[in-house]
Every structure is written in structure tokens, then in C-alpha cells.
Amino acid sequence: MNLSKEKRNELEQRMQKVGIREEDLIEKFILGSGSGGQKINKTSSCVYLKHLPTGLEVKCQRERSREMNRFFARRELCEKLEQLLFKEKSKRQQEIEKIRRQKRRRSKKAKEKMLASKRQHSEKKGFRQKPQE
Secondary structure (H helix, E strand, O other): OOOOHHHHHHHHHHHHHHOOOHHHEEEEEEOOOOOOOHHHHHOOOEEEEEEOOOOEEEEEOOOOOHHHHHHHHHHHHHHHHHHHHHOOOOHHHHHHHHHHHHHOOOOHHHHHHHHHHHHHHHHHHHOOOOOOO
16 A cells, blocks of 8 residues: 555645654654554564653564555654644543543533433423323
């Protein structure tokens, strides 16, 4: 699977915006791990990137293709640097925090309030029924 030119250009512009130069990167290819059978144990498709000025490190083994993993690793590095520089949370982190908030247990007062509104709603629905003879 090859990357489109638009995606490559977009990544290069993003890297320039953050201030990442290819000369500042150390790139290594590591043997992959996890499921995938013999093939994953033989090929070095996992990409390791280190940005020398900041010391940020990224490992990526999302795809089977080394080229795709290089792209994703650079994208992750950009996200980390943007977060450091601009103090803004990436979309992925915002989604993670949203899920964490959704899974968090409700406080006792919030639970009581929710149950009271449900009771009130059920009473309201009870008035809609036909009168029994």
C-alpha cells in the first residue's frame, strides 16, 4: 500500500511547522513482535524514531509495511511535539479523555438526581395510560 502524494506533502508541511528536520532524526528498524506468525519474527518492520533536540522517542508497528510504519511514526512524533510546544491536546487524546469520563463512576448525588428524573418521567408516562375500569 503506497502513500498518496497529498499525505506525504501534508506530513512534510506539518514537520516543517513543528520544526522537525530529517537530519535531527535517528531512525532504526526493529524486529516486530506480537501476532503475525513467522513473517513478523523475520522482518524488521517496526520503526523506532528519536528526535535528537527534544529527546522524544516513538515506536510504531501499526502496519506490516515498513513504509507505512515510517509515515505513522513521523505523524506520532509530530503529535507529541505539537503537544509539547503548543500545549494543546491532540484529537486522539481528547477522545481517550472523553471515554475515560464516560466510564467514570457517577457521584452519589448525580446518581440520585438521575434516578429522581427517571422516576418523574415514568410517572408522567403513567398518566398517558387509559383509565382502568
